[in-house]
Amino acid sequence: MDRFTPVFAIAAAAELAEMHPQTLRQYDRIGLVSPQRTRGNTRRYSLHDVARLREVARLSAEGLSLEGIRRVLDLEDQVRQLEGRVRDLERALTEERLQRPDRRVFAAGSAGGEVVTLRRGTRMRRNAEVVVWQP
Template sequence: MEATDPVFPIAIAAELAGMHPQTLRQYDRLELVVPQRTSGLSRRYSMRDVMQLREIARLGTEGVSLEGIKRILQLENQVAALADRVRELEHVLADELLSRPGNRVFAGGGTGEVVSLRAGTRAKRNTQLVVWRPRDHD
């Protein structure tokens, strides 16, 4: 079961959140927490919805207005969506790199920098000869 699976009817969600079912209906109308609906239009809350309801209660006790809470939840949801997208893109990139090995080659430069090379090319080597002789100590 995922945290976003809509499994709880309103009475159970209200009990888990420590609220009255009517409060959940009001939050739904205000679009603070919008549960999914069954084919019969009954509300179904996910565990994530219940956690948001608890967060609303906490913010309310700290004096944050419902409009402020709504904005905070919107931003948190946006951050969560962006984090999901980043994870998705990381998986796509990892799959791409695994399916096309050898297409990106890197070498170390003479001063320690990373140099990107085309596949099939070699790094240029420094071919200078340096001779070191110890000084005569008198």
């Protein structure tokens, strides 16, 4: 069982979030917190859903509208996804460095800004051509 496992009925989730069950139904209708459904179509909330309900209550107490709360939650979800993507890219970069310790990961090429790999200790040859511009 993890924090995304739907285990709480609406009454239990409402009690944990310190809200009325009708409020949870309204938030589900407008898409602020969308619990999973059983085969019998009853709502089942996870610990993640309860934490999100508490966040909605906190933002509402600070004076945000429901649309503002939805936007904040969407942006927070987007930030979490981007942070995960950055972690994945950092992990891939670290693996690349470990697999090829004698190489740089990248360098700017001389032709058109392409990315090239160089051996450690070597440098890109600079272009020394003179270009005359005539209008």
